Amino acid sequence: MQTWSSVSVPRVPGTPCPLRLFDTATGQIRPTAPGATAGMYVCGITPYDATHLGHAATYLAFDLVYRLWLDAGHEVHYVQNVTDIDDPLIERAQRDQDDWVVLGLRETALFREDMEALRVLPPRELIGAVESMPQIVEVVGKLLVNGAAYRADDPEYPDIYFDHRATGRFGYESNYDAQTMATLFGERGGDPERPGKRHPLDALLWRMARDGEPSWESELGTGRPGWHIECSVIARERLGHAFDVQGGGSDLIFPHHEFSAAHAEALTGQHPFARHYTHAGMIGLNGEKMSKSKGNLVFVSRLRADGVDSAAVRVGLLAGHYRQDRSWTPQLLAEAQARLARWREAASLDAGPRADDTVRRLREHLADDLDTPAALAAVDAWAGEALTRSGTDRDAPELMTAAVDGLLGLRLRS
Ligand code: ZN
Numbered sequence: 001m002q003t004w005s006s007v008s009v010p011r012v013p014g015t016p017c018p019l020r021l022f023d024t025a026t027g028q029i030r031p032t033a034p035g036a037t038a039g040m041y042v043c044g045i046t047p048y049d050a051t052h053l054g055h056a057a058t059y060l061a062f063d064l065v066y067r068l069w070l071d072a073g074h075e076v077h078y079v080q081n082v083t084d085i086d087d088p089l090i091e092r093a094q095r096d097q098d099d100w101v102v103l104g105l106r107e108t109a110l111f112r113e114d115m116e117a118l119r120v121l122p123p124r125e126l127i128g129a130v131e132s133m134p135q136i137v138e139v140v141g142k143l144l145v146n147g148a149a150y151r152a153d154d155p156e157y158p159d160i161y162f163d164h165r166a167t168g169r170f171g172y173e174s175n176y177d178a179q180t181m182a183t184l185f186g187e188r189g190g191d192p193e194r195p196g197k198r199h200p201l202d203a204l205l206w207r208m209a210r211d212g213e214p215s216w217e218s219e220l221g222t223g224r225p226g227w228h229i230e231c232s233v234i235a236r237e238r239l240g241h242a243f244d245v246q247g248g249g250s251d252l253i254f255p256h257h258e259f260s261a262a263h264a265e266a267l268t269g270q271h272p273f274a275r276h277y278t279h280a281g282m283i284g285l286n287g288e289k290m291s292k293s294k295g296n297l298v299f300v301s302r303l304r305a306d307g308v309d310s311a312a313v314r315v316g317l318l319a320g321h322y323r324q325d326r327s328w329t330p331q332l333l334a335e336a337q338a339r340l341a342r343w344r345e346a347a348s349l350d351a352g353p354r355a356d357d358t359v360r361r362l363r364e365h366l367a368d369d370l371d372t373p374a375a376l377a378a379v380d381a382w383a384g385e386a387l388t389r390s391g392t393d394r395d396a397p398e399l400m401t402a403a404v405d406g407l408l409g410l411r412l413r414s
Helices: 053-071 087-095 102-119 130-146 178-187 227-239 251-266 300-305 310-318 330-349 356-367 371-388 396-408
Strands: 020-022 028-031 037-042 073-082 125-128 149-153 161-162 203-208 223-225 243-249 274-280 283-285 326-327
Touching: 020 274, 037 053, 037 227, 053 073, 053 102, 053 178, 053 243, 053 274, 053 300, 053 330, 053 356, 053 396, 073 203, 073 227, 073 243, 102 300, 125 130, 125 227, 130 149, 130 161, 130 203, 130 223, 130 227, 130 251, 130 371, 203 227, 203 251, 223 227, 227 243, 227 251, 227 356, 243 251, 251 274, 300 310, 310 330, 310 371, 326 330, 330 371, 330 396, 356 396, 371 396
Parallel strands: 037 073, 037 243, 073 125, 243 274, 283 326
Antiparallel strands: 020 028, 149 161, 161 203, 203 223
């Protein structure tokens, strides 16, 4: 499907830093080691509702990964999916007496607008589950043949499940114990109680058609895919095996990323699916977890409609470390707006203090597992000095403008 419009990324003078990133599978901050082209897959939205600040924070974190790789001279092959068929979409469409296709198109269009407003670099490929149906069917068929998948013991609905023990490595990505897996599987879309499965933890690959649900004819029988197989197939098809980074929010660590890796590895026998599994923390509101059940989601489009500068939203979200669960508050937004105003004022000066060292530190902090609090503090220090002592380096404001744009995605001058 159509991706969103790109923004130009200025070249930043100086020496780039190779990016080190936390990897959930090994529990360590490790160097990313992309070749000429870095491959990144970040799980996309299920378009039943608008983009909230939790989504935005996740896509901003991986936008920085993208920018640091670009800075280091790599091409970036970035792929994202849109889960344009799944239970939440069908349920919302039924609740609102909406057409699930129209709902999905409408929310995907709004998501693109939000990403453009936040100056998130677009994926090279934005791929829907629906358009990937033939590939998904083919892979599920192969998993049935090689014994990693089986049909539920249910004559009416012989849905296809993945035997989570198929690879012998299940659990390597999340490192969760059996009890945690069992709990999270039930909480996050799994069906542990479903009769006819070999094991409660086995995940759905293909759901046979039910009355009133969208379905696709296929050699597996008419039905629709499970969620994990969609990302597994799209990522492997576009990026191959052992691509550089599989990303998403921390609520995707299990079961989603564990299973998408296991599906691909059971198909090919190759390990690992991705070299880094990297996850962004959750965003709460005023100290409470933001969730649709609590009705306290803050939508990017709502902030935009209220006239909030999207650059301030970006600054506010980058003010905390991407892996930390953190809270969005009116005070955080006010601080971000004030910070951005100071930076813009400093960047508009004819001269400032020398900025080479600030740019070096900015790069070092970002390359150290995206330490944005330290990176933003480095910009603060330069701007503070520029505004109070008015340095004499006539190139400094321009250099800082390029660095803050290229590395943090923020425009200081119009
Ligand atoms: Zn995914």
